[in-house]
Amino acid sequence: MEPTIFETHRPAAKIIDESLADTRLSCFWIDDVEGKVETYPALPGDLRVDDAIVGGGFAGLWTAIKLKSENPDRRIVLIEAKRVGWAASGRNGGFCEASISHGEPNAEARWPDEVGILRRLGYENLDAIESFVKEHDLDVDFERNGALAVANEPYQLEWLGESDDPDVETLDAAGVRRRINSPTFLGGDFAPRENANVHPAKLAHELARHAAGLGVEIYEQTPVKQMEGSAEAPIRLTTDRGVVTAERAALCTNAFPSLLKRYRFHTVPVYDYVLMTEPLTDGQLAAIGWEGREGLSDLANQFHYSRLTKDNRILWGGYDAVYHAGGRIRPEYEDRIETHRKLASHFFTTFPQLAGIKFTHRWAGAIDSSTRFCAFFGQAYGGRVQHVAGFTGLGVGATHFAADVIADRFAGRVTERTELQMVREMPLPFPPEPAASIGVNMFRWSFDRADHNRGKRNVFLKAMDAIGFGFDS
Ligand SMILES: Cc1cc2nc3c(=O)[nH]c(=O)nc-3n(C[C@H](O)[C@H](O)[C@H](O)COP(=O)(O)OP(=O)(O)OC[C@H]3O[C@@H](n4cnc5c(N)ncnc54)[C@H](O)[C@@H]3O)c2cc1C
Secondary structure, eight states: OOOOHHHHTOOOHHHHHHHHTTOEESOHHHHHHTTTSOOOOOOOSOEEEEEEEEOOSHHHHHHHHHHHHHOTTSOEEEEOSSOTTOSGGGSSOOEEESOSSSSHHHHHHHOGGGHHHHHHHHHHHHHHHHHHHHHTTOOSOOBOOOEEEEEOSGGGGGGTTOOOOTTOEEEEHHHHHHHBOOTTOOEEEEETTSEEEOOHHHHHHHHHHHHHHHTOEEEOSOOOOEEEOOSSSOEEEEETTEEEEEEEEEEOOTTSOOSSGGGTTSOEEEEEEEEEEOOOOHHHHHHHBOTTOOEEEEOSSSOEEEEEOTTSOEEEEEEEEEOOTTOOOOGGGGOOHHHHHHHHHHHHHHOGGGTTOOEEEEEEEEEEEOTTSSOEEEEEGGGTEEEEEOOBTOOTTHHHHHHHHHHHHHHTOOOTTTTOHHHHOOOOOOOOTTHHHHHHHHHHHHHHHHHTTTTOOOHHHHHHHHHTOOOOO
């Protein structure tokens, strides 16, 4: 086994200790909007509506906007268990990527005939988000600066230049370092239209504001406990505050237990961890370059993602993808100091010139991992209920595409989107416990081995690839 660059070039423990000495366990993005954004009332009692959307993340919010824009006369409600954007949508890396398939290699492996169309639809999707943000003047710090994927180990250089996307430019070490100056970067692929950085909590609240402006009724602090329905009768959503009876319902509940039992095993919550630095000084910025403000990631199985914020902090996340036996979502899982220390160590390996900088925030969130890494589209009760989940770690942009699919299906439209294999096919479910834990740990162990063995996939990973069963973040 060969050590990684993060093991051979560890920073001094003192640098890590000092960087984390005053760090708040709290999501920077959500702190940043606290007190400056609307809150919405809880459900006032029983309601009879046309459409109900469950979940106030990006998927639910975009669905609400699409349905109300298309049907202004329908009564549409969005019901959120806690607050708009409190879960994955408000606490992610803020990479709004064009890919709707969790990257092109995933599309190539699963739907080789659809790679080109998925790429085109992905770009159209991100273009549509960009136009919407501009047209409605949303204050979401949207910056379409592209994606830079870098090799940190010599063996990863072979993986560069593999995309058929004519937009992608392959860079050598000097070319990458001219963009972002790190001694670990050996080469990279730059995709100029692939990514926009956004402030995710602002995006969630701006979408909610827009939806409310269209006439969508938003209710917060209202968990839906149960759903009943049939193809012939309206859907009943039961909460502690009343029952919502709806002609149609869209379930956009991501990593949380699905209200349709049949989809409970199609996702598992996987915790992803993030650090945020204090704003960089002009001197610190000059030391790293990064004038293009690209979304940065690296290429190992256990990968990092990083970007600048509007006020020039650096967000640094990823690497450990932690599944807790039983698959629950619990606030205490967010406090994993060993993972945050590991992230800090890898940060200073990447940017030794920033030694002395402090992290102001550390946090985590649950990703809805599916075995094919991208969203699946379920339905029930003759299409009265639409269900989407499984975005894994790439849902900021893909949730907008998912909302279009839901709107198409409710309208009974057959479109290029609804006909995609990716949309029509369902992924393999995860097995129940204890097999789920054993399987996920086997994946994590195998990824770590591969990252210490020139990226070579072991027999377990090859066998899982062959049956289309995967684990990722
Ligand atoms: C740390 C982290 C970093 C990430 N980084 C990126 C990134 O940089 N780029 C990217 O593309 N993706 C990223 N992702 C993934 C991305 O954030 C998600 O795919 C996306 O936000 C999913 O949106 P959603 O609306 O489906 O889910 P959520 O935002 O999780 O929303 C679901 C909502 O449903 C509500 N809900 C659930 N059950 C019920 C119920 N029974 N009743 C009422 N309400 C209910 C929840 O309270 C929640 O608010 C990241 C995720 C995490 C956690």
